[in-house]
Amino acid sequence: MEKVIVVGAGLVGSLLAIFLKKRGFEVEVFERNPDIREHLQVSGRSINLTLCERGLRALDIVGAGEAVRDLSVPAYGRLVHDVAGNLTFQPYGNRNEAIYSISRSGLNAYLLDLAESGYGLEVQFNEKCVGLDLSSATIEMQNRVSGHISRHKADRIIGADGAFSAIRFHLIKTYGFNYSQQYWEQGYKELTVALGAESGWLSERNALHIWPRRQYMLIGFPNVDGSFTCSLHIPLKGDPSFQSITTEKDLTRFVQASFPDAAERFANLAEEYFTNPPNYMITIKCSPWSHGDRILLIGDAVHAIYPSYGQGANAGFEDCAVLDTLIGEYGDDWHSIFLRFEEARKANTDAIADLCVEHFIELRDDVGNPAFQLRKQIERKLSRLYPDRYKDLYSMITFTCIPYAQAIETDRTQRAIRERLLKLAQKNNGIDNPELDRAMESLMREYPGLAHAAAD
């Protein structure tokens, strides 16, 4: 029986191991960190992410979709907070679709439970990769508790070990490996808004909350227990920045001035701010994703992206489903599986990486703008009147499995239509007027608009 070693038991590694076990392989899983389930309560950090169609569809294949939805809070739109405390709701979808807010560690714990109890996998924790022989697919692990070093040989080794992948650090030294890592000049820290308070904006639980302030922003993710986990995004340097806010007084003054309706709600603002290290935002692109027919990289190890579009975990889960399909098609021809996998995914993950950079700036700078909101209204009207022919980009990325690059390409072809309509809407102070309706009809008559239908 073919033996596959999966390095990394984070979100993608856990799900990948399940997919492989389901295919009948002997699967060994190594994770450099301690078992996250033993520390769920200790760390005090609940980093949240959102799942959407792509991720959930992959989870459904291994029977994990329903349980994961139960661990999540559906959010039907974003609620934008201005400095005066006014709220504007922007629905995500046009048909009441939701994205699912979930604790990263909670999701990881669930997948580990499923891997062990549901699929009979055993995950070895505290095992750090300290060596890799690429040609024989032999990996050297060191136990971080005992210091014990062990060697493991497999037919395939798949690195699902994240943005700082140890497996990739071996590939980076091989000839012909193209690689880039680019940090953003901003980072973020998690801050908790405690459960219990039911008044004001806190009662709006089925939404992501966002306080866009141009150079910085706050995002609030709902938790199942009624609390919110917020991400405070600010620059790493300059003013304000993680460097400039160094005392409790600085922090309080900054938060009260910038996010007054959130300021009083934080459970342990100063403690969390000064204890939690900032999370950095990094974009990683590379190629090739494999070495011969023995070594493969997957997930953040080959395409780390900003969290701004909520796609990191979804892209990684989609990777797993695509790889699984290719294994089904190509059997033991791993050379073809690995090449087809990169062919199927790389253009798409590069495209979503670039989109995440754009979208981060849009979230921070534009979502509060009248023009942005008017554009969204136009897109909603277009989607309502031409449901099979016009899909806005956010919906294609989030509520379909249209390949990322194709969604972005479709959006580009639609740009001329909505920009033309935006001008008319600005001129006529709104989207409900005969001139705009006539222009919309005429523009849509000429627009083929079906490029994405087949893949949806």
Added chain:
Amino acid sequence: MEKVIVVGAGLVGSLLAIFLKKRGFEVEVFERNPDIREHLQVSGRSINLTLCERGLRALDIVGAGEAVRDLSVPAYGRLVHDVAGNLTFQPYGNRNEAIYSISRSGLNAYLLDLAESGYGLEVQFNEKCVGLDLSSATIEMQNRVSGHISRHKADRIIGADGAFSAIRFHLIKTYGFNYSQQYWEQGYKELTVALGAESGWLSERNALHIWPRRQYMLIGFPNVDGSFTCSLHIPLKGDPSFQSITTEKDLTRFVQASFPDAAERFANLAEEYFTNPPNYMITIKCSPWSHGDRILLIGDAVHAIYPSYGQGANAGFEDCAVLDTLIGEYGDDWHSIFLRFEEARKANTDAIADLCVEHFIELRDDVGNPAFQLRKQIERKLSRLYPDRYKDLYSMITFTCIPYAQAIETDRTQRAIRERLLKLAQKNNGIDNPELDRAMESLMREYPGLAHAAAD
């Protein structure tokens, strides 16, 4: 006394160590390879490079310029070979300037001799960096012969350890380190044309020879002993490529068809081709170049570029001179020295990296074209008539020390002038006609053209 460890005793490491010793520092030098001087005759490979104004000016500061010129062959232009064996000479400069063709290992050996005999430095060979503590500037070296591991602490550690820098591999794992490495789909192998033959093109020793053939090319560098070292540039994959040429018959057929006037001149064509591994072409960009005020990267470790513009060693030598100047200005304020160094260099080395990619394509595809040759003639005429106001890009890069980015920017502003004149020259079948002269005068009247004068 301040102690500086230089990692790498290649071209840049050797010269840097000399500069630092000259400033009065205690300098330790480690090199992972054996002493190149013991293997000069053994390897059979003479990889050539060319030195120009920037590199020579840096060498002059430490008193190495004259000796290095004596080890070099001046080349006053490129001699382009077409398939029929016709030769076209393209002078590099407008005032009989030359670039200097020299054996890489010969130059390195000379600098090592100078470091030891002239400056009392001791270089430790076969010492491979296996660990680095960034904050305390402590480096762990393993001797590749004895296996012995030693630790060395310094006030500063400077990584001059090339495109595959071990020091950089420690920095790449630190937060905020932006990095990219991109390989080209072509590579090259060195092939020797033996000395002795004095007839035909071989008597043209004061030129670089080039056989541009679009998808591939051959370049011949003169050696002081009368032989030539050629670089055969072909794709890594496809046809023809290193992959497709696998037998002596394939090789002979390819070389005879593509470079007929060179084919019979190779000393050991098949042996060299099948023994020498291909050299890959890689572009490396990164930032920051330093970590705190203790660790710095220099040379190819931070800006590996294609060899197409003959700038790799020159850019690295220029680094050394710039760093030396900054040490003179900022004394023991290493924080400022390191920041100013990157400020002074990075935009320039990024610019030359991009230019090398463009120039590689130009060399391979365009130097044989009538339009390319006409454009060169126009630039020569402009430089002759307006010597203080028009400088062609190749001259600025090669025969001045104008910062790379500024040279490229100046060239951009000149583009409109020469493209306008090119059209007139094409229309009038040449550069000597009244219409073109009038246009040149009028265009140059409006062109300020002095942006680069101060830095020249």
